[in-house]
Amino acid sequence: MYKVLNRINDPQDLKQLNNEELNILCAEIRDFLIEKVTKSGGHLASNLGIVELTVALHLVYNMPKDKLVWDVGHQSYVHKILTGRKEKFDTLRKYKGLSGFPKTSESEYDSFNTGHSSTSVSAALGMARARDLLNDDYNVAAVFGDGAMTGGMIYEALNDVGHNKTSIVYILNDNEMSISKNVGALSKYLRNLRHKKSYHHSKEVIEHTLEKVPVVGESIKHGLKHIKNTIKLSVIPSTFFDDLGIEYLGPVDGHNIVDLTSVLTLAKDMKKPVIVHVITQKGRGYKPAESNPQNFHGIPGAEAKKEVKAKYKDYSGCAGETLVKLADKNERIVAITAAMTSGVGLIDFYKKYPKRFFDVGIAEQHAVTFAAGLAISGVVPVFAVYSSFLQRSYDQILHDVCLQNLHVVFLVDRAGVVGADGETHHGVHDISFLSDMPGMTILSPSSFSQLERMIDYAINEHKGPIAVRYPRGNSEYIGKEDCIGDEMEIINPDGNNVIITSGRMVNTAVKSAVMLKKDGINIKIVKLNKIYPVPKALYEHVKDAQSIITLEDNTISGGMGMIIGAELEQRGVHTKFKICAFPDEPIIHGSIRELDKHYGLDAEGIAKEIKELKNA
Ligand SMILES: Cc1ncc(C[n+]2csc(CCOP(=O)(O)OP(=O)(O)O)c2C)c(N)n1
Known part of the structure; x- marks a missing residue:
């Protein structure tokens, strides 16, 4: 089916193809992507947008x-398809399969x-400067x-x-x-550059003047160097990049392999900072994605599409809808996103x-x-953000929001493991870093109705910085409505072995309690609606327990378990105690269920931990 693609096992194979075959290859790669990624x-x-550019980069x-x-x-x-990974493509983003992102551990090409x-x-600048320091001769x-x-x-x-002449090429x-x-x-500004009249002129220049350059060639001919000025001058006399000391080449048609290889060859040969x-x-190449690229940025797999519908599609949808309802009644509310309008459910807002x-x-x-500035001026900013991206803002939360005790509401979406996106996207650090912030409160709902109530509380009743953390998807434990008056809920108060947990992990705790009951082990579950500051009443409920396990979808370090363990120690409660959380290492990718199992945080794993702890 894939006449040319089937012949490509590593980038060297590309270099044997003529222009016609390269164009067929690009079409086949698109078909391959559509076939595989929709599944x-x-x-x-x-x-789909970067096929020709990737091929050209591997040619040059x-x-x-x-x-x-x-x-x-x-x-x-x-890039993965062209670098020997196309046979494994069915495992993309799956448990123990190919990662959806570059991984140095996966391929020497990453x-x-x-x-x-x-x-x-x-990162590239660091690599280029290291090359120069070590007298190496590769391109970056x-x-x-x-x-x-x-x-x-x-x-x-x-x-x-x-500000210096490091040889490096950036492709925008x-x-x-x-x-x-x-x-x-x-x-x-980029739109203006794109629409300069000289774009077609520039393309012409590239086609007519560089057409003699072999698609893959010996190093670029000496006399060709002056053409860079022709290209540049024919396009824009000076750009933001030129003014910064970075040579600007373009704009270039990113779907024309001949143009791309010509300009990239030129850029590489200039041996200075260049931006193409x-x-x-x-x-x-895929009509539905061309007409609606936003919806096809990240798409769910065929299995995920079959998910049952709950009251809301997911926690993000619940958060977004709740915010609109609250904004109807309180005109001081504003919503902020960092380029994730749809992901965090803010389209309706x-x-x-x-x-x-x-x-x-x-x-x-x-x-x-920016939210801190709004808050100090009387507005109520609500920043809805994925947990892992909020990691970027550690100092801003501390320095700008918390030290001034400003009323900024953080809706921390995708808290906990997120599944297929893997190690860079899991939100398993937010309890650790948010609990490190002076004056921060962290709430954790286990159901959509609790999320609604908590957002209302965070906006309309609470003063000061507050975060509501909720997971990806729609896993619900139907807890009490009054999740604010009761900072925690006790499930099965007679149990003498305790699981302290919150959020989506409450489901897991309940399932393991049911399993253990069959073995005659009676579990009390403490469900924290407020994770931080830990409700003081918690310690009264657990001080006489035979064993205590904390269960959370954060890493061990700095998480809920560590905070509670330290407090138990301070209070002289010396019962058997174990923290069940994600380990302090990069967390692999796979479905959330597979990850819970892999790390022993599913119901079976927790039941096993409790038995071992009891017998220790
Ligand atoms: C710090 C951070 N915030 C948010 C995201 C989510 N995110 C992934 S891709 C993307 C858009 C990137 O746009 P662009 O760089 O133009 O690449 P394109 O998808 O258009 O090729 C965003 C916002 C992220 N990966 N990292």
Whole structure:
């Protein structure tokens, strides 16, 4: 079926193809992606848009000797297909299968791990400077999107890049989209560059003047060097990048392999900091994704689509809808997202209250300090953000929000393990870092109605910084409605062995209690609605227990178990005690159920722990 693709086992094979075969290859890669990713789930639209660019990069560079860093890394599927991993593609994002992001442990062709946005410019610069220090001779390049350019790290890095002559090539893959339409002044600036009249002129220049350059060639001919000026001058006299000391080439049609290989060869040969501005179309070649790239940024796998519908699709939907209802009654409420409007359930809020809605770009640090500014001026900012991306804002939460005790509400979505996206995306540190913040309160619902109530409380009753953490998906334990008056709930108060838990893990605790009952072990479950500060009454409930287990979807270090264990110690409660949490190591990918089992945090695992602890 895949006439040309079947012949590609590593990037060297690409170099045997003529232009016609390269174009067939690109079409086949698109078919392959559509076939596989619609089944497995994953990042479809970005990969469809970057097919020709990835092929051109592998034609021009000599990987793995040369190093290529993918920003975010969600667009590295084509690279994986071309670097010997297409046979394993059915395992993409599955338990023990291929990662959805670059992994140095997975392939020598992956030169740097990514997952969070806007890191590539810094990482590649470090690699290039290390090469020079160690007198090596490989090339370094990085690919980042226009969405990534809304992240502040990029500017810290560009500032550093531009002031010396390190040989490095940056490829700006500009498709005008982040997950949704890209935002901000920089995106307007890029739009202006894209639409300069000279774009077609530039393309002509490239085609007519460089057509003699072999697609894969000996090193670029000496006389060709002056053409870079022709290209640049024909396009834009000076750009933001030039002014920073980084040579700008482009814009270039990102779906034309001849243009791409010509310009990339030129850029590589310039041996200085260069940025190549490549124009691509997100979702290219697949009509549904072309017309709605946002919905095809990340798609669920075939199995996930069959999930049963609960009251809300998921916790994000519940949070978004609740926020709209509260905003109807309280006009001081504003919502903030860092480029995740749809992911965190804020589309309806944005539609209904566009003036009270702020998409700040992939800028979690800015989002938090911006929220602090709003809060100190009498507005109630609600920042809805994935737990793992909030990690970026540690100092802003501490320095700008908590030290001033400002009323900022954090809706911490995707708290706990998130499944297929894996180690960079699991939200298993938020209890640790948020409980480290002076004056922070952390709430944890186990049902949609509890989430509704907690958001209302956080906005309308609480004063000061507060976070509500909730998991990905729709796993519900139907707890008490009055989750605020009762900071905790006791399930089966007569039990003499205790599980202290919260959030989605309450389900697991209940299941293991049912299992243990059959063995005559009676479990009391303490469900914390407020995780931090830990309710003082907790200690009264557990001080006479025969054994205590804490169960949470955070890592061990700094988590709920450690906080409770330290307090028990201080109070002189010396009962048998065990923390059940994710280990302090990168957490692998797979479904949430598989991960719980893998780490012994499913009902069977917890039942086993309790038996062992009792008998210890
Ligand atoms: C710090 C951080 N925040 C949010 C995200 C979620 N995210 C993944 S891809 C993406 C959009 C990236 O846009 P762009 O860089 O233009 O790449 P494209 O998908 O358009 O190719 C976002 C917001 C992330 N990966 N990292």
